[in-house]
Amino acid sequence: MSDTPVTRAASATPQRVARKIRGLSDRAIAWIFVGPTIFLLLAINIFPLIWTIRLSFTNFKANRNRPVEWIGTRNYERILTDSDIWLNMQATAHFLFWTIFFQVLIGFTLAYLINKKFKGNDLWTTIIVLPMMLSPAVVGNFWKFLYQPQIGLFNYVVSFLSGKDPSSFEMLGSVQLAPWSIVIVDTWMWTPFVMLICLAGLRSIPDYIYEAAEVDRASKLRQFFTITVPMVLPFLMLAVLFRGIENFKMFDLVVQLTGGGPGSTTELTSINLKREAFEKWRTGYASAYAIILFVTVFGLASIYVKALNKVKER
Amino acid sequence: MKSFKLASVSALSLAAATFASSAQAEDLTLCWAAWDPANALVELSKEFEAQSGHNMSFEFIPWPNFADRMLNELNSGGKLCDLLIGDSQWIGGGAENGHYVKLNGFFDAEGIAMSDFADATVYAYSTWPKGTPNYYALPAMGDANGWFYRKDWFARDDIKAAFKDATGRDLAEPKSQTELLEIAQFFQGREIDGKTVYGASIFTERGSEGITMGVTSALYPWGFKYENTPGSYDMEGAVNSPEAVEALEFYKEFYETATPPGYTNSYMGESLDAFKSGQVAMAMNWFAFFPGLYADPNTGGENIDFFVNPPQNQAGSTLGGQGISVVAYSDKQDAALEYIKWFADPDVQAKWWELGGYSAHNSVLNDPGFKDSAPFAGDFLEAMGSVQDFWQEPAYAELLLAMQKRLHDYVVADQGTAKEALDKLVEDWIEVFEDEGKL
Numbered sequence: 001m002s003d004t005p006v007t008r009a010a011s012a013t014p015q016r017v018a019r020k021i022r023g024l025s026d027r028a029i030a031w032i033f034v035g036p037t038i039f040l041l042l043a044i045n046i047f048p049l050i051w052t053i054r055l056s057f058t059n060f061k062a063n064r065n066r067p068v069e070w071i072g073t074r075n076y077e078r079i080l081t082d083s084d085i086w087l088n089m090q091a092t093a094h095f096l097f098w099t100i101f102f103q104v105l106i107g108f109t110l111a112y113l114i115n116k117k118f119k120g121n122d123l124w125t126t127i128i129v130l131p132m133m134l135s136p137a138v139v140g141n142f143w144k145f146l147y148q149p150q151i152g153l154f155n156y157v158v159s160f161l162s163g164k165d166p167s168s169f170e171m172l173g174s175v176q177l178a179p180w181s182i183v184i185v186d187t188w189m190w191t192p193f194v195m196l197i198c199l200a201g202l203r204s205i206p207d208y209i210y211e212a213a214e215v216d217r218a219s220k221l222r223q224f225f226t227i228t229v230p231m232v233l234p235f236l237m238l239a240v241l242f243r244g245i246e247n248f249k250m251f252d253l254v255v256q257l258t259g260g261g262p263g264s265t266t267e268l269t270s271i272n273l274k275r276e277a278f279e280k281w282r283t284g285y286a287s288a289y290a291i292i293l294f295v296t297v298f299g300l301a302s303i304y305v306k307a308l309n310k311v312k313e314r
Numbered sequence: 315m316k317s318f319k320l321a322s323v324s325a326l327s328l329a330a331a332t333f334a335s336s337a338q339a340e341d342l343t344l345c346w347a348a349w350d351p352a353n354a355l356v357e358l359s360k361e362f363e364a365q366s367g368h369n370m371s372f373e374f375i376p377w378p379n380f381a382d383r384m385l386n387e388l389n390s391g392g393k394l395c396d397l398l399i400g401d402s403q404w405i406g407g408g409a410e411n412g413h414y415v416k417l418n419g420f421f422d423a424e425g426i427a428m429s430d431f432a433d434a435t436v437y438a439y440s441t442w443p444k445g446t447p448n449y450y451a452l453p454a455m456g457d458a459n460g461w462f463y464r465k466d467w468f469a470r471d472d473i474k475a476a477f478k479d480a481t482g483r484d485l486a487e488p489k490s491q492t493e494l495l496e497i498a499q500f501f502q503g504r505e506i507d508g509k510t511v512y513g514a515s516i517f518t519e520r521g522s523e524g525i526t527m528g529v530t531s532a533l534y535p536w537g538f539k540y541e542n543t544p545g546s547y548d549m550e551g552a553v554n555s556p557e558a559v560e561a562l563e564f565y566k567e568f569y570e571t572a573t574p575p576g577y578t579n580s581y582m583g584e585s586l587d588a589f590k591s592g593q594v595a596m597a598m599n600w601f602a603f604f605p606g607l608y609a610d611p612n613t614g615g616e617n618i619d620f621f622v623n624p625p626q627n628q629a630g631s632t633l634g635g636q637g638i639s640v641v642a643y644s645d646k647q648d649a650a651l652e653y654i655k656w657f658a659d660p661d662v663q664a665k666w667w668e669l670g671g672y673s674a675h676n677s678v679l680n681d682p683g684f685k686d687s688a689p690f691a692g693d694f695l696e697a698m699g700s701v702q703d704f705w706q707e708p709a710y711a712e713l714l715l716a717m718q719k720r721l722h723d724y725v726v727a728d729q730g731t732a733k734e735a736l737d738k739l740v741e742d743w744i745e746v747f748e749d750e751g752k753l
Contacts, residue, residue, distance in 0.1 A: 281712075
């Protein structure tokens, strides 16, 4: 018998175990390997999901010793007819749309520039990706100081450029500016992530395609729209999917920066859900809220993934 | 004779030491908020450790996370804390949900009389249902929301003259809420020693309880009531009364015209920072911080003075402070009760005040020298005579978060009117009490 890793592994298996395994079918062996994973998945994902669905039809409060009552769809009705929750949804949609818009725009531009060979290319790439390596809590505190109207650097820069008094505007305290202040910070932090994915896309385009286009005398603009954009698009869509899912769950950064304020202007659904579940302890209500958000994200993500697959097939 | 006495004392000490070591020494954990009085309690508790043989550990949580962390601990039946100095508003939930040990039997057995403590503190920190002789805590730390100001600025001739010119009256501690606002507006944007300063730092925090504690400091002096009839949960016309609307509009005007820029989410820490950094002439905060403020080498001592929350239609201060409870999930309840017994002792209470804690024991408060024992002691007594507290219902967190939202929406985010904010608050609270089955 030749000495290969497989034969070495086979000979290392104790005889007793080997005899037992020999008596099992391929399907049984497959189940032995897959079983623990399926069990963990059921225990950690599926069971809590089913339990949450069940709780969402009750008035259960985890902090109270009182009998749980089945209240049908009342929690769902209350959530869907609550104007404050719709305002939270709007705040989330605003945050989601503009962060993705700016991150894609700036991320792709940076990737395009970094992809050009120039001196110090690697150093710039390292500097640009630094923000995404920081903890969101650190970034939140750091920007809170930058936005401080009396001592914050951000206000001084704006003041220097616009001539306005630095303490005449409050990024975090103004209803108009607070939603944009969190968009700016998230864009600063996560644009490098989008850039890296775009860079991977750009570097995957073989040079010969551009060379062929050159031979055909295609202009640089034409090459960009007919070669670069279509070939990077699947990568870009993947980046949008990742950022979309992440930002729908955005919590830490916004809590650090505004705590959901002023008023409820930046109270995203995740912050509102946390307050319902773990501060007000309306467990049944919060479960219904979580299910609604889950269905929304799952539905949108499914549609998006189908679109992504179609783009990849082209 | 001398040697006989010495022998007797030695024998007694030996007996005491033997007794102490024969009782099981426990590691007790006391949970509280992380703030100045907590450090004083650590110092005070060393005496208990020496006397009892038990070891004391402390778990102090920063204020913004205190309620979240501790209520999660209680709700999950956690054994982290044997003793908890919990906020006054938790007493309803602590009692009804079985988190706190009922102390009546223990008090009777040990001869601890609630009449030895200030009535307002017993009512607020110990009883549930409110006002009934069912005790779940021993008053540990009396507190109320008060004010402090730059005495050195108030004493300057140029500033006094400018104030007289601007308002026609002398610059002095305010005697009403409107005077308070007038003084704050006078200082707003004023240049003192080449630096722009502002009127006052007030509570506007959104996440936990800040803006509610600040606004109620205006609501109570205007005569705010939670219910038309106590215990009826009949809130329409009380919570949104014309006086309440006026008080809320007052607070918004205060926020807009007399506070430093950027203080849109400020609570205790921010108030202290604004004052210590010389940004503001006045600031609101809990009496618990006053010993530390007075001791500050730069803005304390001769440069600071204190006053009770000024009245308007009536005297009224927002209640702070806490009672100390034994956690029902603790395995060391006997040792924890020993601590409570020790803490209730009048001598320990006197030392507690000496170290910077606010004793609620009558022997301390009624001592003839108490008022002069600290520059804020008299104000503290006055404030405790007119304190009002937030709901202490088991559903207090829901009630508080609703108020935080409605107040912040109006005061800081400038949305809607004061009347609309209070009307919505009534709706929110009715919904909570309906869910609770109380309406």
